[in-house]
Amino acid sequence: MPELPEVETVRRGLEPAMLGARIRKVELRRADIRFPFPNRFAERLKGRQIVALTRRAKYLLFGLDSGEALIAHLGMSGSFRVDAAKAIIPGAFHHERSKDPKHDHVVFELDNGNVVTYNDPRRFGFMDLVRNEALATYPRLCALGDEPLAPEFDADRLAMLSAGSRAPLKAVLLDQKRIAGLGNIYVCEALFRARLSPSNPASILSNARGGPTRAAVALAQAIREVLEQAIEAGGSTLRDHRQADGALGYFQHSFSVYDREGSACPRARCGGTIARISQSGRSTFYCPVCQK
Ligand SMILES: [Zn+2]
Numbered sequence: 001m002p003e004l005p006e007v008e009t010v011r012r013g014l015e016p017a018m019l020g021a022r023i024r025k026v027e028l029r030r031a032d033i034r035f036p037f038p039n040r041f042a043e044r045l046k047g048r049q050i051v052a053l054t055r056r057a058k059y060l061l062f063g064l065d066s067g068e069a070l071i072a073h074l075g076m077s078g079s080f081r082v083d084a085a086k087a088i089i090p091g092a093f094h095h096e097r098s099k100d101p102k103h104d105h106v107v108f109e110l111d112n113g114n115v116v117t118y119n120d121p122r123r124f125g126f127m128d129l130v131r132n133e134a135l136a137t138y139p140r141l142c143a144l145g146d147e148p149l150a151p152e153f154d155a156d157r158l159a160m161l162s163a164g165s166r167a168p169l170k171a172v173l174l175d176q177k178r179i180a181g182l183g184n185i186y187v188c189e190a191l192f193r194a195r196l197s198p199s200n201p202a203s204i205l206s207n208a209r210g211g212p213t214r215a216a217v218a219l220a221q222a223i224r225e226v227l228e229q230a231i232e233a234g235g236s237t238l239r240d241h242r243q244a245d246g247a248l249g250y251f252q253h254s255f256s257v258y259d260r261e262g263s264a265c266p267r268a269r270c271g272g273t274i275a276r277i278s279q280s281g282r283s284t285f286y287c288p289v290c291q292k
Contacts (some may be wrong), residue, residue: 009234075124
């Protein structure tokens with residue numbers, strides 16, 4: 001499933017192809033994906049200019065000159081493809097994206113000559129169209145916690161979000177109401193980077209006064225670094241593929257612990273072996289030697 005860095009990579013790939021362009025035509029090839037498309041979806045998009053392309057957690061938000069926003073979520077297997085007038089800009093995914101045209105569900109034709117196609121074999125993604133002023137109360141967005149890449153997300157904030165919690169660190173980091181969009185992969189990677197065991201109680205992040213501990217400082221920095229590096233890797237893949245004349249592909253992230261059970265810990269001189277445990281039904285990968 002596309003994780004936050006991949007959604008951000010998609011946003012950055014779509015931006016040069018779509019921002020400022022007018023939608024000439026929208027073709028819907030089915031009545032629903034995960035949910036039915038909103039009423040008169042194609043008609044409401046036709047002729048509209050795309051004036052902003054932002055992201056909140058794993059939701060893409062296309063701001064329109066009508067005062068509405070198109071909300072798109074990629075679900076488990078959604079992806080966008082740009083058939084560009086000048087260059088091809090594929091979306092970059094950890095999992096291979098579908099190239100099968102029978103899963104092309106929505107086609108946007110833009111006045112700059114670009115054609116943007118939404119493909120989703122498993123159809124867990126969705127699109128909706130809402131007034132800008134309704135975004136703040138939109139059910140799927142208003143309950144979301146902090147954006148982990150926002151400048152104000154730091155050790156103080158992390159301490160505040162976890163203060164008094166007896167839940168394991170990993171569960172708190174995966175709680176979308178506290179921190180939005182940080183999935184299983186990047187939680188495992190951030191805990192490894194911060195040298196923290198996923199089984200620690202979240203209370204280790206705050207001191208008696210509710211302020212951040214050293215663990216919180218290390219973890220806040222680790223979260224930002226793992227996300228930014230993954231986005232950077234996606235960005236370089238976009239550039240490479242553009243140069244490779246539009247050959248569609250995906251990139252394999254290099255993870256330190258995720259999905260590496262039984263491998264040697266990549267930390268120099270650690271000597272540990274990556275272990276896998278189950279926490280609230282999800283696999284956690286970590287090094288029992290250097291993560292305390
Ligand atoms: Zn280790």
